[in-house]
Amino acid sequence: MITVLIEAREMLLKLYQKTRVVVNPVVKFILSWVVFAFINDSIGFDPRFTKTIVTLGLSAICAFTPGAVLVLCAMLLSLLHIYSVSIFMAVLLLMIFIILYGLMMRFSPKQAVAAVAIPVLAKYNLHYCVPILMGSVASPVTIMPTTCGVLIYYIMKIVKEASARQVEFDLDDVVQLYTDVFDAIIANKQMIIVAVVFALVIIAVWGLRKFSFDYSFEISIAAGVVVTIIGFLVADLKYDATVNIGTLIFMSVLSGFIAMICDYMKRILDYTAVERVQFEDDDYYYYVKAVPKVNISLKEIDIKHFNHHSRDGEDIDCEDEEDDGDAEDVTEDESPFDRLENDGKLLTRDDDDYVKAYRKSYDDEEDEKEDNGNLRYLPLNGDYDGYGSLQPDDEEDEGFVDGGFDEEPAPAVPEKRENPYMRKRNVTVEDEPGNSTRVFLNDDGDYEEDMTLDDEK
Amino acid sequence: MVPPEKIFLLLVRRVCYNLNLDYTETMGVLCPNVNKWMVKDMLNNRKIRLMTKLAIYEKREGREDIKLAKYYKSDYTRLQVLKTAIAVTISFLCLVALGIIYKMEFILNNALDIDYALLGRRILGIYLGVMAVYLVVSALCYSIKYARSRKKLAKYFRMLRKLNHMYLVEDGYVQEDEEE
Numbered sequence: 001m002i003t004v005l006i007e008a009r010e011m012l013l014k015l016y017q018k019t020r021v022v023v024n025p026v027v028k029f030i031l032s033w034v035v036f037a038f039i040n041d042s043i044g045f046d047p048r049f050t051k052t053i054v055t056l057g058l059s060a061i062c063a064f065t066p067g068a069v070l071v072l073c074a075m076l077l078s079l080l081h082i083y084s085v086s087i088f089m090a091v092l093l094l095m096i097f098i099i100l101y102g103l104m105m106r107f108s109p110k111q112a113v114a115a116v117a118i119p120v121l122a123k124y125n126l127h128y129c130v131p132i133l134m135g136s137v138a139s140p141v142t143i144m145p146t147t148c149g150v151l152i153y154y155i156m157k158i159v160k161e162a163s164a165r166q167v168e169f170d171l172d173d174v175v176q177l178y179t180d181v182f183d184a185i186i187a188n189k190q191m192i193i194v195a196v197v198f199a200l201v202i203i204a205v206w207g208l209r210k211f212s213f214d215y216s217f218e219i220s221i222a223a224g225v226v227v228t229i230i231g232f233l234v235a236d237l238k239y240d241a242t243v244n245i246g247t248l249i250f251m252s253v254l255s256g257f258i259a260m261i262c263d264y265m266k267r268i269l270d271y272t273a274v275e276r277v278q279f280e281d282d283d284y285y286y287y288v289k290a291v292p293k294v295n296i297s298l299k300e301i302d303i304k305h306f307n308h309h310s311r312d313g314e315d316i317d318c319e320d321e322e323d324d325g326d327a328e329d330v331t332e333d334e335s336p337f338d339r340l341e342n343d344g345k346l347l348t349r350d351d352d353d354y355v356k357a358y359r360k361s362y363d364d365e366e367d368e369k370e371d372n373g374n375l376r377y378l379p380l381n382g383d384y385d386g387y388g389s390l391q392p393d394d395e396e397d398e399g400f401v402d403g404g405f406d407e408e409p410a411p412a413v414p415e416k417r418e419n420p421y422m423r424k425r426n427v428t429v430e431d432e433p434g435n436s437t438r439v440f441l442n443d444d445g446d447y448e449e450d451m452t453l454d455d456e457k
Numbered sequence: 458m459v460p461p462e463k464i465f466l467l468l469v470r471r472v473c474y475n476l477n478l479d480y481t482e483t484m485g486v487l488c489p490n491v492n493k494w495m496v497k498d499m500l501n502n503r504k505i506r507l508m509t510k511l512a513i514y515e516k517r518e519g520r521e522d523i524k525l526a527k528y529y530k531s532d533y534t535r536l537q538v539l540k541t542a543i544a545v546t547i548s549f550l551c552l553v554a555l556g557i558i559y560k561m562e563f564i565l566n567n568a569l570d571i572d573y574a575l576l577g578r579r580i581l582g583i584y585l586g587v588m589a590v591y592l593v594v595s596a597l598c599y600s601i602k603y604a605r606s607r608k609k610l611a612k613y614f615r616m617l618r619k620l621n622h623m624y625l626v627e628d629g630y631v632q633e634d635e636e637e
């Protein structure tokens with residue numbers, strides 16, 4: 001059963017890799033269509049803009065542009081609809097949009113879609129999944145667009161009711177209309193409660209996600225669901241907000257599952273994305289299609305990790321141990337690289353399985369050939385200068401940087417600075433006695449040739 | 458002028474590609490005496506791999522990083538803070554306008570009794586408070602963002618230097634095992 005599932009997943013991934021160029025815009029097109037259809041459905045006052053051709057055109061634009069354009073189009077469409085019934089409400093709405101943009105939305109344009117997603121999903125009571133998803137894929141800045149979405153949802157409701165009222169061009173009437181709308185907005189406690197609970201959910205999910213204990217991903221999403229339920233229940237008891245408890249619990253759990261699936265898919269799709277790039281050198285134009293190896297996925301990689309070292313890297317032996325083929329030296333030193341576990345068995349360099357354990361996944365023969373004989377080192381101890389390499393060292397670089405790199409020159413002996421390689425797991429590969437090479441396994445589970453090494457020699 | 462042996466190699470490569478043969482092996486069979494270096498020189502796999510990595514970076518997150526690299530840190534932060542200040546000011550003006558409309562009836566009824574100086578001071582106070590919060594937070598966030606992009610760029614430049622070294626080796630200016 002499991003094998004069938006895994007095969008199906010790999011097939012789907014391969015299919016996606018092939019058709020990615022088509023699939024992405026189509027998915028975006030469908031999502032945009034849903035958003036515009038929702039707007040037309042709920043506030044479609046102007047028959048000119050509810051026509052299929054308009055929706056089609058807008059969706060087509062949004063299919064090929066970033067998510068922020070979708071938000072802009074949705075705002076414009078709703079403004080136009082409101083404008084056709086009540087010019088005063090349209091002015092009010094425009095000002096509200098400006099305020100929301102200036103104070104909140106502009107800080108995270110990439111996640112601005114949340115502001116649209118919440119009103120749309122709220123129709124089906126699925127808006128609980130938005131903060132969970134935001135917390136798990138992004139940072140707490142997404143509190144802002146999420147809050148925007150909540151505000152827009154409730155304000156649109158009020159505005160929709162108000163714009164149905166017939167208003168003469170009479171100051172008293174207009175002022176009365178505005179006053180009523182403001183009163184309704186200010187009196188709407190539920191809006192504030194939902195916004196606060198969603199913010200808490202984002203913080204909870206994000207905070208737990210940051211830790212690296214086992215199952216932190218699943219636990220953070222479960223915590224998001226729990227915070228949602230408890231938050232709304234407390235709000236219900238304290239502020240008498242009208243929440244249907246059964247629906248709330250069911251929908252929160254469902255949202256948790258949806259968020260989990262979305263998140264999982266996103267990670268897989270990001271990892272397997274095929275890249276098409278082109279570049280040239282003196283002799284050739286290169287049109288390269290870089291296809292990640294799907295079957296070496298996170299879970300199935302054979303390589304064994306050890307020495308999962310801490311951030312400050314104090315436990316890493318990085319002295320100049322020249323590999324001179326002296327086996328005694330190596331074993332006596334007990335460097336952390338010298339042994340590794342395989343299926344619970346501790347292997348040392350003397351074991352035959354030691355080589356096999358690494359050989360399994362080290363399949364890039366080209367690299368292996370070229371790297372043999374060069375013992376490579378990590379620049380792990382303090383003297384790595386994370387900025388020094390930015391100094392333009394010839395004309396080509398200077399043209400590129402345009403304006404220089406470092407404002408203040410890096411100190412000669414920098415204090416403890418976070419090393420970009422700290423989080424990588426490193427592994428020694430030995431194919432013949434006395435001939436070893438270090439490769440890096442980055443967080444995505446694929447190899448990384450360490451580019452720093454030659455610099456730092 | 459392309460040397461004839463290069464044209465020959467290109468032709469063989471093309472044929473190998475079409476017949477799905479291994480190029481290096483085929484060359485080994487066709488002309489065993491050919492300098493291995495020459496065969497390898499045609500397409501340097503390590504170089505292509507490196508260039509692909511660079512191109513992918515430039516295409517994705519690198520675009521933003523390279524844009525940021527055109528500013529000094531202080532310039533970038535100041536520019537973003539300025540933008541934030543403008544956005545906050547416009548939003549605040551809108552808020553004040555909405556507030557005035559909301560209290561329009563009260564204002565019209567008590568137009569003569571309102572202490573405008575006090576009101577103005579209060580509004581100004583709130584404005585400055587909000588502005589201060591936004592400026593501090595945005596200055597912090599944008600400088601963190603800048604530092605992060607710098608870190609990624611550092612790796613990018615290391616790769617560029619490595620590529621440069623490869624070119625030097627290829628052109629014979631340095632030996633392969635020589636330091637950069």
